[in-house]
Amino acid sequence: MRVPTFVIVGAGLAGARAAEAIRSEGFDGGIVLLAGENEFPYARPPLSKDYLAGTSARDTIDVHPAEWYRDRGIDVRLGNRVTGLALDTHEVNLGEGRSVRYDKLLLATGASSRRFPGPGAALDGVHHLRTVGESQALRADVEAGTRQVVIIGAGWIGLEVAAAARGYGNAVTVLGRESTPLAAVVGAEVGSVFAELHRVNGVELRMGTRPVDLTGASGRVTGVVLSTGEIVPADVVVVGIGAVPNTELARDAGLAVDDGIVVDAAFRSIDPDVYAVGDVASVFHPALRHNLRIEHWDNAERAGAAAGRSMLDQAISYDAIPYFYTDQFDLGMEYSGYRSRARDAEVVFRGDRAGREFMAFWVADGQVVAGLNVNVWNVNETVQRFIRTGVRVDASRLADESIALDELLAGAPD
Template identity: 50%
Template sequence: MPTEETFVIIGAGLAGAKTAEELRARDFAGHIVLLGDEEHLPYERPPLSKEYFAGDKRLLDFTVQRGDWYRDHRVELRLGTTVTALDPAAHTVTLPDDSTLHYDKLALATGSRPRLIPLPGADASGVHVLRTVDHADALLSVVRADGARLVIVGAGWIGLEVAANARGHGADVTVLETADQPLQAALGPEIGAVFAGLHRAHGVDLRVRTSVEEIVVESGRATGVRLGDGSVVPADAVLLAVGAVPNIEVARDAGLAVDGGVLVDSTLTTSDPDIVAVGDIAEAEHPVLGGRVRVEHWANALNQPAVAAATMLGRPASYDRLPYFFTDQYDLGMEYVGHAPRDATVVTRGDVAGLQFLAFWLDSGNRVRAGMNVNIWDAGDDIRALLASGAAVDPARLADPGVALAGLAG
């Protein structure tokens, strides 16, 4: 009698949980083991800096599935379990108690962790990062207090979303950024300036071109942040929000091909044919954008598992969705699709000052590589069509609201 196949998934976040779902949806009848290092059921992470931090959602609202789903669908969910090693030749993973678990196919969904910076005092009580619901709860316990003072180091997406929602709780917020504008690496200085104005208009003390020297610590607790000019910004809590690091160590130490992430082809297969990678860690060949792309976006964790599951089952599949993310800050709602090169030219159309506009990132051949809609909700399909067409556009016509986007796709 043939032995039942075992598929193991390392990482019990959204990507890992969705991979288990997709395997069952595709009628995989074998054994599924889902391993996660947190004690919580798998959940989505964007609400941690958005609706959950604002107080508009509970953890249950963004938990992927209730606990009985895993039982009913025969998914062995092992929480609080960190894989310590992977042996592709033996087809085993090593668990914290040094036992091994055999797999026939393996999915890596290990996600990311907050990037840490070597600041004196960074290990003090009162210094926070944001990746888990426990992190969010710890930070919320401070910012909800009357007169709370929050200092955020880093003006990326997490930092700015927390800043907006902390202001909603009445906290005094200072954001410190080394670049010329917030979000400069992601959106460029022109659009970064829009977000700078937005936050300052809502009372955030946003300081750009600012260096941080140390966390000031008194009696073991952070009480402020010392800047490069010697001044100190007082704080009841300090959030380090300077990006994320993909958790690729298990893959790297097992000899899989890695770079900034785990290298996969468009089917999400790694350099080992029995291992796929999904979510934050997957540095994938993209059939539409060309080249490899790795993005730490919720949409990848949600949508890549369908392809990963098909690949694990030996069925044809290719991940060709365009990268997508969104944010809501104060009265600004935004969606971004695509992947812009660092040297892209930015073209806007609409009322930038009034926060109702579109923005486009063009490469050197005037092809649209990314697009963003700000408080305009009927342009998404046209933006995607422009990206998919690969057609060169006239920047002047692209900027003209009187010219239909649909007519620019060629």
Template identity: 50%
Template sequence: MVDADQTFVVVGGGPAGVGAAGTLRAEGFTGRVILICDERDHPYERPPLSKGYLLGRQARDSVFVHEPAWYAAHGIELHLGATVDAIDRTARTVRFGEDGTVVRYDKLLLATGAEPRRLDVPGTDLLGVHHLRRLAHAERLRTVLANLGRDNGHIVIAGAGWIGLEVAAAARQYGAEVTVVEPEPTPLYAALGPELGQLFAELHRERGVRFRFGVRLTEIVGEDGAVLAARTDDGEEHPAHDVLAAVGAVPRDALARAAGLEIADRAHGGGIVVDERLRTSDPDIHAAGDVASIPHPLFGTRLRVEHWDNALNGGPAAARAMLGRAVTYDRVPCFFSDQYDLGMEYSGWAPPGTYDQVVIRGDAGKREFVAFWVARGRVLAGMSVNVRNVTEPVRKLIRSRARVDTEALADPHVPLDGLVP
């Protein structure tokens, strides 16, 4: 039984952590709720950092999850700029902050998120080498892109994943010259496979982005501490005033490792192993968001999902589980992207090797369609491109695990709802 004498500690100020703290109060928990964030800014949403805020279309204040006064009003003890450096599972305490504050917990949630993967090449210490994960990164990069656009400057982007492409789109809209270096044969290869990745390559090429596929960045060349060029393993040198490292993210699981919690292997994306209730190998500690490795019954494997939707829903689910509610977290992964005039939303999980065909409903040439990744007649994933109001039917198709008629799936005149048994 949960009562006012208990203390629940949440580590991490992203949507998972904030959502969990808010849900504890909404569900009637009257004990202490302590939210510890290692950033000095109040908790904020990450999607605008590579989209509207980066483009200058959203004000800074718009990215914050809540007004600053919200936390105290809901009895949430918010600690900003404080890093948790130790968990004592025997004593059930966490130590945090520069003064080494120690607080005892009855339940602990780790929502520590992920951090950008670093480039392991010479020259990464030069001015003009960027990552994009935090608000401060976006603020700096927004100024950089505006200056590059004004001066006809060049940016080289290492990585053609979602962050790389969204920043490429923003850079071109500012007027900067863009070269994207990607070792895979198409953009978004791991997420979409070659069939749909090529569509995004064409989208960006039409706007003047230059791609170098099948090559890796080997060195960032500079002079007087500033970037001059980026070299690739095919012997080419690409002019650059700035370089963005967009080569993926790694889970921030060092705290959990040090505490002896079970960690997933690299084949499953790493992260903290949790069960369907988002409990770690210690029943008093839960994990949610980017750092959690979750067993997914629909796909028969562990998934570590780095997208906003997972954090938004995983944190509240973990909070309910911490309160003893019946929870089975099996949400279909979902993410969205905006690039130029293309808006897309993807649901499911279908990396290369898991599907046997891609079915297109609509007009791919006009970039108004829905794509489905299908294996043995079952829909594993779906992506809408400039088509609205299909996300829920797509999720229902995925959840149903029903075999579908692929001709009907491709026919825009056949309602998607009618394909779900």
């Protein structure tokens, strides 16, 4: 009897957790993990946080040491970029006439940094941040602490890189299109907290700007040209303007793609033997009743394991609440919730915003749809319980620190 083989394309955190779950659930067939990079699976959040800041070693970001995969019979093939999928013959093509046959296939191809769209993107000193190699290259450019660092983009990556670069002593300028950092994600009120955090730590914020060009001399970047014609001097430029899902393989193979590979709540694509997970997957969410693509670490961690179990035909209906965290200077934050429901919701603050120790809740129709905690700890599970149960809350009581959150949850279903 032929032993079945499960192939996972993409050796990021989601792919690694899927392989781990498949094996730990008792599958004794072949597991092939195809890594496009020459790296065993690693976690990406430290690349813009402590690893970039030089406070954690390289091995701390690995999901598992190399021998862990060997001991469990997981065949990790480094530096193998997939060039095509043949759904009819169940083959993954690796180029140069090489291929791997699969019985079931998981696409965990992730996303790629959105590149700077104007001239000058190929100059030395221009960085994008997605891989460990890119983080190492950026750290080498800023660790001396003598650079003028300009960051294009005032989102999470841009602000985390700004904090790390400033920590080395560099002069740091952040260019953002909106009037407040993070306004599109958490709104202007919460975004203003992050703006003040960066200003008091010496970061120059230039909001409402539009970079159009990068200037250079002798092959190295020297400045960022704004739409007004002004040139912002720069020795190092970091482009942090988002990411795009790596859907080319799926699209070329004929799978459904719509801002990611379209899959159901069990990560199954329109092909019964092909699954997708992680940054590349647009997953049907049972609570929202529509598809959702999430790029955060927690999703790769939990969804990867769930997708692995789904490949073993276990009953899976993935309904996790999106979660994200950030560390910048002396501020730590956790966020849970549904951005689509929070856009028009009332923001209720609890705690000391000026002192940067507070919580914020997004309340729509009397229910919490998202929440965050800034320098307030051991409350994320409580925030998620508000969201999951849909318990009705009074905004004034939610803001009142004299009323325990557990009291507001009294009577909520478990």
